[in-house]
Amino acid sequence: KAGVTQTPRYLIKTRGQQVTLSCSPISGHRSVSWYQQTPGQGLQFLFEYFSETQRNKGNFPGRFSGRQFSNSRSEMNVSTLELGDSALYLCASSSGQGRFETQYFGPGTRLLVL
Amino acid sequence: AQKITQTQPGMFVQEKEAVTLDCTYDTSDPSYGLFWYKQPSSGEMIFLIYQGSYDQQNATEGRYSLNFQKARKSANLVISASQLGDSAMYFCAMRETTGANSKLTFGKGITLSVRP
Numbered sequence: 001k002a003g004v005t006q007t008p009r010y011l012i013k014t015r016g017q018q019v020t021l022s023c024s025p026i027s028g029h030r031s032v033s034w035y036q037q038t039p040g041q042g043l044q045f046l047f048e049y050f051s052e053t054q055r056n057k058g059n060f061p062g063r064f065s066g067r068q069f070s071n072s073r074s075e076m077n078v079s080t081l082e083l084g085d086s087a088l089y090l091c092a093s094s095s096g097q098g099r100f101e102t103q104y105f106g107p108g109t110r111l112l113v114l
Numbered sequence: 115a116q117k118i119t120q121t122q123p124g125m126f127v128q129e130k131e132a133v134t135l136d137c138t139y140d141t142s143d144p145s146y147g148l149f150w151y152k153q154p155s156s157g158e159m160i161f162l163i164y165q166g167s168y169d170q171q172n173a174t175e176g177r178y179s180l181n182f183q184k185a186r187k188s189a190n191l192v193i194s195a196s197q198l199g200d201s202a203m204y205f206c207a208m209r210e211t212t213g214a215n216s217k218l219t220f221g222k223g224i225t226l227s228v229r230p
Contacts, residue, residue: 033217043205043220056217088157092218100147100166100209103218105159 002027004093004106012112018079021109023091025072031055031096032074033103034066037088046089049074050096078111086113116140118206118221125226127196134181135191135224137206146210148189149218150180153203162204165189196228 005024013019025032033056034046045058049068066076072093078085088110092103119138127133139148150162165173165180173180181190193200203225207218 035218042222043207043218045217045219048217058217090157090159092159099145099211100164102149102161102164104161105151108157108159110157 004091004104006089006091006106006109008109009107010110010112012114013081014114015081015083017081018077019081019111020075020077021089021091021111023074023076023093023106025074025091025093026104029093029095029104030072031094032068032072033092033094034074034076035090035092036060037090037108038084038086043090046076055096081113083113085111087111116221117219118208120206120221120224122224125224127193127226127228129198129228129230130195132192132194133196133226135193135204135206135226137189137191137221139187139189139206139208141187141208141210143210146208148180148182149207149209150178150189150191151205151207151220152200153205153223155202159205163191193226198228198230201226201228 007022031050033048037043048056052068063079068074088108090108092105094101094103146167148165151159163175163178165182172182177194179192203223205223206221
């Protein structure tokens with residue numbers, strides 16, 4: 001099976017712009033979770049989508065949003081970018097139906113905000 | 115209080131030797147899952163091993179094993195016969211059943227360097 005894919009891999013934006021990141025889960029997986037990784041804060045959970053519905057949300061401002069399509073692909077959007085949004089954004093997929101199932105991660109999108 | 119604590123500074127190990135990476139956790143949930151991930155410099159998080167809180171046996175996956183001590187709330191990763199390709203960041207993570215049921219809570223990570 002193909003793994004989790006994320007596009008783009010690298011992105012440079014300026015403050016105030018918005019950005020959309022894409023994630024394609026492993027075939028058959030219906031849950032997609034997003035995480036932000038920064039040197040200062042480490043890995044932080046953004047949100048999780050399951051069957052096109054947001055099932056869980058982390059403690060991030062409303063500028064961070066996401067959605068999931070019927071084919072389980074997911075996008076996350078960050079509006080009005082700030083310098084502090086520079087990070088590695090990781091998405092992870094799982095079947096979404098097990099209590100402690102493993103989440104499999106994609107290669108990430110490195111976002112740099114100037 | 116931190117949910118997952120990884121306090122070791124950068125770790126160094128000689129190739130072919132074994133190394134233990136420490137992880138302690140904090141939860142009041144009787145049922146939880148513990149995970150270890152490896153993150154090379156490329157950035158991708160690679161799943162290594164999983165331990166359920168009710169599992170009687172310590173988990174093993176090839177060269178990776180998990181030294182699970184439930185009473186001490188520790189879940190240390192043991193890598194046997196280290197290889198140069200094991201040089202990476204290693205993260206311990208936990209998933210609990212209460213609250214955010216799909217959320218993984220990660221530790222700060224440990225940098226492992228394998229010397230030839």
